[in-house]
Amino acid sequence: MSKIKSQFITLGLIAAMAGFSGCEMKPQHRMTPKAKTSEAAVQKPAAAPVRAGLKPAPTALKIDIKAFGETTDGQQVRLYSLCNANGLKADIMTYGAIVVSLQTPDRKGRMDDIVLGYDNLEDYIKNSPYFGAIVGRYGNRIAKGKFTLDGVEYTLATNNNNVNHLHGGVKGFDKVVWDDEPVWKADAVGVKLSCLSKDGEEGYPGNLKAAVTYTLTNNNELRIDYEATTDKATPVNLTHHGYFNLTGAERDILGHVLALNADRFTPVDEGLIPTGELPAVKGTPMDFTKPTEIGARIAGEYQQLKFGGGYDHNWVLNQRGKEMILAARVYEPTTGRSMEIRTTEPAIQFYSGNFLDGTITGKGGKVYKHRWGFCLETQHYPDSPNKPDFPSTILRPGEKYETTTIYRFSAK
Numbered sequence: 001m002s003k004i005k006s007q008f009i010t011l012g013l014i015a016a017m018a019g020f021s022g023c024e025m026k027p028q029h030r031m032t033p034k035a036k037t038s039e040a041a042v043q044k045p046a047a048a049p050v051r052a053g054l055k056p057a058p059t060a061l062k063i064d065i066k067a068f069g070e071t072t073d074g075q076q077v078r079l080y081s082l083c084n085a086n087g088l089k090a091d092i093m094t095y096g097a098i099v100v101s102l103q104t105p106d107r108k109g110r111m112d113d114i115v116l117g118y119d120n121l122e123d124y125i126k127n128s129p130y131f132g133a134i135v136g137r138y139g140n141r142i143a144k145g146k147f148t149l150d151g152v153e154y155t156l157a158t159n160n161n162n163v164n165h166l167h168g169g170v171k172g173f174d175k176v177v178w179d180d181e182p183v184w185k186a187d188a189v190g191v192k193l194s195c196l197s198k199d200g201e202e203g204y205p206g207n208l209k210a211a212v213t214y215t216l217t218n219n220n221e222l223r224i225d226y227e228a229t230t231d232k233a234t235p236v237n238l239t240h241h242g243y244f245n246l247t248g249a250e251r252d253i254l255g256h257v258l259a260l261n262a263d264r265f266t267p268v269d270e271g272l273i274p275t276g277e278l279p280a281v282k283g284t285p286m287d288f289t290k291p292t293e294i295g296a297r298i299a300g301e302y303q304q305l306k307f308g309g310g311y312d313h314n315w316v317l318n319q320r321g322k323e324m325i326l327a328a329r330v331y332e333p334t335t336g337r338s339m340e341i342r343t344t345e346p347a348i349q350f351y352s353g354n355f356l357d358g359t360i361t362g363k364g365g366k367v368y369k370h371r372w373g374f375c376l377e378t379q380h381y382p383d384s385p386n387k388p389d390f391p392s393t394i395l396r397p398g399e400k401y402e403t404t405t406i407y408r409f410s411a412k
C-alpha cells in the first residue's frame with residue numbers, strides 16, 4: 001500500500017473515532033499547496049504521523065476546489081470547500097468572495113448550514129442582497145454619493161434608493177471575481193482572495209489592491225484578514241455581509257439572543273445616514289450590553305427602529321485602537337449554537353434582515369421571510385468620509401490597510 005493511501009485510511013479512522021460527520025474523507029488527488037488550479041481537490045499530507053499509544057493530532061484539514069459556473073461575461077468562478085479537524089465546513093466562492101455555506105454543529109452534534117444564500121452562481125448574480133459577500137470599497141452608506149478629499153470632490157453612484165451610495169456602488173467588491181490561492185496553516189485552512197479596484201472605478205480615486213484571506217481554524221473560527229494598499233488617497237471600509245441564522249434557517253432570527261460590546265451607537269436620519277451624534281444606548285431598545293432577544297424590543301415605538309424598519313445601525317465598540325476586542329455574542333436557544341465575534345474594527349453594523357420579505361427562495365428551496373437572517377458587519381462608521389469627527393477611513397499611498405475579524409462557533 002502506498003504511503004499516501006495509508007495516510008488517508010488513517011485519517012478515515014480518526015474521523016470515524018471522532019464521530020466525524022461534516023467533511024467527506026474519501027481520498028483526493030494531492031497537489032502543491034501554492035499552485036493555482038482551475039478545478040482540483042487539494043489534500044495536504046498529514047503533518048504528524050500517528051504515534052503508537054498516543055492520541056493522534058487532528059489531521060483532517062482539507063481544501064476542495066471545484067468549478068462553480070461562470071459569470072455573464074465568461075469569467076470562471078471557483079468554489080473552495082474548507083474543512084477543519086472538527087468537521088466544520090465553509091464553502092467560499094471567488095465571485096464576490098462570498099461565503100456560500102457554513103456548516104457548524106448544534107448541541108447534539110448535528111451539522112446545519114447557518115448562513116443564507118443560494119445553491120448556484122446564477123441566483124447570486126441575478127439578485128442578492130449581499131448574501132455572504134465582502135463589500136467594498138466602502139461598506140455601508142456615503143451620503144448623496146459625494147465626498148471631498150484633499151480639496152477634490154468625488155461623485156459615486158447613488159445606488160441606494162437613488163439618494164445615497166451603498167456598499168461600494170453598482171459593481172462593488174461583492175460582484176467581482178477575485179483571484180484565489182489556497183492557504184495552508186498548521187491548524188487552519190483557507191483561501192486568499194485578491195482584486196484590483198482601478199483608479200476611478202465606481203468613482204473612487206486610486207488603484208486599490210485589496211486582499212481578503214478567509215481561514216477556518218481548528219479552534220472553530222472563521223477568520224477574515226483584510227488588507228489593502230493604494231496609489232492615491234481613498235476611503236476604504238471593507239466588511240463581510242454574511243446573513244446568519246443559527247437555527248439552520250429554520251425560522252426567523254427574532255429568538256436569537258444578542259450581546260454587543262457597545263455603550264454608544266450612531267443614530268441615523270430616514271435615509272440611514274448617521275447624524276453625527278454618538279448617544280448612549282442605555283435606556284433604549286439599542287441597548288444590547290446585556291444579552292437580549294433580538295425580537296424583544298424590535299417592534300417598539302422608537303424612532304430609530306422606525307427609520308431602520310428594525311435594527312440597521314452602527315454600534316460604537318467600547319474599546320478603540322488596533323487590538324482585537326470582543327464585539328458581539330449571539331446565542332440561539334433551540335439549537336444551543338453560539339457565535340462570538342472579535343475584531344480590530346471600531347464599530348459593528350447590526351442589521352436584522354428587515355428587507356427580507358419572502359420574495360427570495362434560497363438554498364434547498366427555503367423561503368427567506370422577514371428577518372430570516374441577521375448581519376453583524378464589523379466596520380468603520382457609515383459616512384465617515386463626510387464626518388470629520390468620526391475615525392478616519394482614508395488610506396494613503398505608502399500606508400497599509402489591515403483589519404481582522406474572527407467569528408467563533410460553539411454549541412452548548
Ligand code: GLA
Pocket residue numbers: 129130140166272312349351355375
Ligand atoms: C446593510 C445596510 C442595510 C441593507 C443591507 C442590504 O446592512 O445597512 O440597510 O442595505 O445592507 O440589504
